[in-house]
Amino acid sequence: MKYHLARGQEQLGTFSDLEISSGLREGSLKPTDLCWTEGMADWQSLESRLKGLATDVGEEYVAVTADAVETPQVAALREEVRKDHELPPVELASLGQRFAAFLIDAGLFFTPLFAIFSIVLDDKFKEQLLPVQHDAQAVAELLQKRVVEMTAAGNPTLELLSWLMIMVGLVNVVLLTLRGQTLGKLLLGIQIVRHMDGGRAGFVKAVLLRGLLFLVVGNLRYLGLLFLLGDALLIFRQDRRCLHDIVADTRVVRRR
Structure with missing residues (x-):
C-alpha cells in the first residue's frame, strides 16, 4: 500500500508501508507527519495510523477471509508496530x-x-x-x-x-x-x-x-x-x- 506523506505544508512524497516503517526507525520520518491513501476519509498522523494497525493486530488471532486479504507489506508493517510496542518504556533518570x-x-x-x-x-x-x-x-x-x-x-x-x-x-x-x-x-x-x-x-x-x-x-x-x-x-x-x-x-x- 502506498501513502502520500506531508509535513506541515511540505509534501514529502509517496511511500510504501516498509519505507514508512524504516523511516520512522531511522528518524527521517516523524510520528507527527501526515499520511493519506485511498480509502481514508481524511489525512491522519502516522502515529494515529500505526496505533490503529497495532490495535487491529493486538494479541488476538485475526481470521483472514476472502473479503479481508492482508498483503505481505501490511503484515510486515504490523509486525514492526508490534515489536515497537513491546519495547520497555523509557525511564527518566532520577x-x-x-x-x-x-x-x-x-x-x-x-x-x-x-x-x-x-x-x-x-x-x-x-x-x-x-x-x-x-x-x-x-x-x-x-x-x-x-x-x-x-x-x-x-x-x-x-x-x-x-x-x-x-x-x-x-x-x-x-x-x-x-x-x-x-x-x-x-x-x-x-x-x-x-x-x-x-x-x-x-x-x-x-x-x-x-x-x-x-x-x-x-x-x-x-x-x-x-x-x-x-x-x-x-x-x-x-x-x-x-x-x-x-x-x-x-x-x-x-x-x-
Whole structure:
C-alpha cells in the first residue's frame, strides 16, 4: 500500500508501508507527519495510523477471509508496530542519579585542579598574584606561566596532574559522542538521548550544545552565575530537562 506523506505544508512524497516503517526507525520520518491513501476519509498522523494497525493486530488471532486479504507489506508493517510496542518504556533518570553523576564528574576534574593549585600557590606566586587578583585573564596567564616554570624546573607531579585532567576530558568527550555518557553517568547507569525519539545524541548535541556552549555562557561576568543557576533549577520540571537539555533537544534517561 502506498501513502502520500506531508509535513506541515511540505509534501514529502509517496511511500510504501516498509519505507514508512524504516523511516520512522531511522528518524527521517516523524510520528507527527501526515499520511493519506485511498480509502481514508481524511489525512491522519502516522502515529494515529500505526496505533490503529497495532490495535487491529493486538494479541488476538485475526481470521483472514476472502473479503479481508492482508498483503505481505501490511503484515510486515504490523509486525514492526508490534515489536515497537513491546519495547520497555523509557525511564527518566532520577534527580539523585543526575546529582551524583555531576558530583563524580566534578570530582574527577577539580581534584587534580586543586592539587595543582596547592603545589603552585607558594609564597612567590602569592606575591605575583596580589597586583592582578581581580583580573581573571591575568590570573590565568600568571598561573599558566608558573606551571610551565615549575614543570621546566623538574616537577613531574604538575605534568602528571595536567595530563590526568586532559585524559579525563578526552574520555568524557568520546563517551558523550558514542554513548551519551560521562564517566559519572556511566557509573550511575544513565545516559543522554535525543528528546523526540530516544536515539543517540551524538557529538553536536551532547558535547557542543549541552557542554561547550553553556561553559562559555557560564563564564560571562555577572550574568554567568545567574544563567547557570537558572539552568540547574529547571531540573525540577516534570520532564527533568534543564535549559541545556531544551537547547540541545535532549533528555537524560536510565540506560536500558
